[in-house]
Amino acid sequence: MEFLADYASFLAKTFTVLVAVVVVLVVVAALRDRGRRSGGGHLDVRKLNDFYKELRERLQHSVLEKDKLKALHKAEAKEAKRAKKEGIQKPRVYVLDFDGDIKASATDHLRHEVTALLSMATAEDEVVLRLESGGGMVHGYGLAASQLARIRDAGVPLTVCVDKVAASGGYMMACIGQKILSAPFAILGSIGVVAQLPNLHRLLKKHDIDFEVLTAGEYKRTLTVFGENTEKGREKFQEDLETTHELFKGFVARYRPQLSIDEIATGEIWLGQAALGKQLVDELQTSDEYLATRARVADIYQLSFVRKKTMQERLGVSVSAVIDRVLVTWWERLGRSRFWQ
Template sequence: MRQFFKFLFASCLGTFIALFVIFFIVVGSIGALASKADQATPVSANSVLHLKLNQAIPELMDNIETASFELDPERTLGLHDIIKAIEKAKDDDKIKGIFLEPEMPMASFTTMRTIREALVDFRTSGKFIYAYAPYYAQGGYYLSSVADKVTLAPLGVVDWRGFSAQYPFFKDVLDRIGVDYEVFFAGRYKSASEPYRRNSMSEPSKDQTRAFLGEMYRLMLEDVSETRGLSTAALDRLAATYAGIDPDDALSTGLVDQIIYREELLDQLRGQIGLESNEDINFVKLGGYYNPLLEDVNHGGEKIALLMAEGVIVDGKGQVAQVGDKTYVKLIEELKNDESVKAVVLRVNSPGGSAMASDHIWQALMDLKASGKPLVVSMGAVAASGGYYIAAPADHILAEPSTITGSIGVVSAIPQFQELLKQKIGVHFDSVKTGPFAAGINPAFDMSEGEKALLRARTQKMYETFLSRVSTGREMLVSEVDSVAQGRVWVGTTAKEIGLVDELGNLDAAITKAAELASLEDYHTTTYPTPQHPWERLANELLNPQDALQKMALKEQLGSFYPYYNYLKEMSDGQGMQMRLPFMMDGGF
């Protein structure tokens, strides 16, 4: 027996030592990789900034969901870092121009429009922008249309076709498996529940979608018209006929300037910067050229806090690319109590989510305002439903012209599994109750009329609370808010006309407004929350390999359909009432 325990002890000790050694090897490797990831790339004379932008573009650096187990991950610059990189290149004598190769950018129209405006400004320096792609997704073409020369591969395609909004509907598949939903919603246009109760869009949903898509399409036509020298009417005709699907038509109609192979274009690029035909072009990658952690930061003057609220609003701490109420309430309280913070700019890029979590964040922001610190909201691509709820307390709200906002409404969807359990599986439930509501809202039993009445009343009360919050923040009558609410989605330009936002402008304009309200002349900004480093993500993946592997497998199997799965999962995971934007938009963006 003593020998057994001796061997057992030796085995455990050996395992412990092995794990200890592996831990330090992993930590050491991660530390080295982290250090490598934060090193700047030297820039030599006659360099060209190479922009592909074919990855997701978050608002906050590295704020994207990943599951890759990459041992040498590249940092993902946030939108505002990309803008600063382009601004830096504009004034950098070593950067002679920009080479764009954006085949399939994965970003919203508003995000691409913000980058495009920075490229338009870059051109005022006199430096060149060349664009090339074998296939231009519409977002890639929209961005590239700013270039001095837009080129296409001989067998290429320009996916110029206009906008659409994609709504997945699940009622039939739920019927087939025996699952029904009891749905309660407040707001005539609040269509987030439609996928569970319909197989097609309602007319109110179609009306609001036509309105905001039409306005965004108008903005895109005007932007491309200005740089390509084509009228908006001509561009509309080219979209209607899908002329860009044929490379010769794309050239003859003026969508592109040249049909050419990439290597031939590189020869032209060499001539542009004065290189011999056999010399290599020094392409500088965006991530290597600009690292916000290494840039000189002006810490002089007073501090304006830039709080980034990006992703679905959820209960609890939340994960990467989510707005967890516990995390954000704590952050807001810290900013309120930090005497060095003189004003707060809340950057909202969120379709909403949990009504309860949204309300907790709203209360924290109200407390911050009560402390006397100005609160300014800057809206990104989307600030709708719960995203608008948390924006409502602001002293001043700025939106981009193409921001999707509003959607002031509430929805509850309760699954009912009776048919699935009884008819499909053969499981039956029975109960004894001391009162009509003693079993709670139980998906194993048919919902009583009394339970339905309670949930209907609670949903309506939450809607009235939403109206009240907006009424207080916007200094509007509740009836005035209700007339533009009803769950309706608005685009930024219209939202300004109806009083849901104060001004059209970007993040810089919001920061300037916050400084004005706080009477600041000398100030700097600090971003919250702190961006998660890639090695932190890697460590989390190693600690939770099952979750990471599941995400990798789903993304691999579902491909372009993964966002639809993720949308359905987020809706299903939502606890309680939801303030959520109901759709996914498509158009090559």
């Protein structure tokens, strides 16, 4: 028992030291980041042709006989030499990725990526956006869509690929592409506007708690969480939703005039196969298939603006990852135990 007590004391002291070290690191990082100017980051550029070439060559080395492999390499080298001699310049394809959350936070990186590619891209090139988003705040996705409109206004062809979902604000972005490609079971549409909030007024009133809302301007606050909502306030809120919806419909109709906008702007969603029939997309094809095909005739560059994470962010991600692994592990164990019982 004495040994266990000493061991427990040792563990407690060790844990205390570790916590103290983490606290010190967080404080130091916070002080350093406070003096760091915002807007830092850099652009990463990766040539995807090299990735596809590596995949192909790995398979060729495993499958083809040596003489056939040698002949193939000789033919490829001859073709490359001929193209160089004739001065054949391949078109460029710039690949961007947008993984949207409710605030469209990825716009902070998208704006820099668009600025960079527009400094070089011409009408002979192409921009491919791999888009995944279920939508979110109007102003956030409005800004994201405006970044894509810069590409189209510059006369650079824009292709949008949707492998999983582009709904609501996500489709607001997708519709700007001259060509929209969708996986067969991707989710598209949801051209509508929604707003919801709880109201705790009756709960507060039940416990004799007053909540004051003071405004200057008749419609400064229409609906509130804690105050008493009025029918007039609800009507004004609904009116604002309808106005936003009309703007949304007009925006989509501007970039996709072939759509029957009143038919599809009901807030409904469609899977890729049905979306093709509604002309929400132009073709059923995954981004992998499209880019692999383009890599045969064009130089493909993946652009991603990277901002250095702060110490707090790195620690937060690490802690989150550990918690996720623990929860997933225990959930799997629980599921297996139930299955075998």
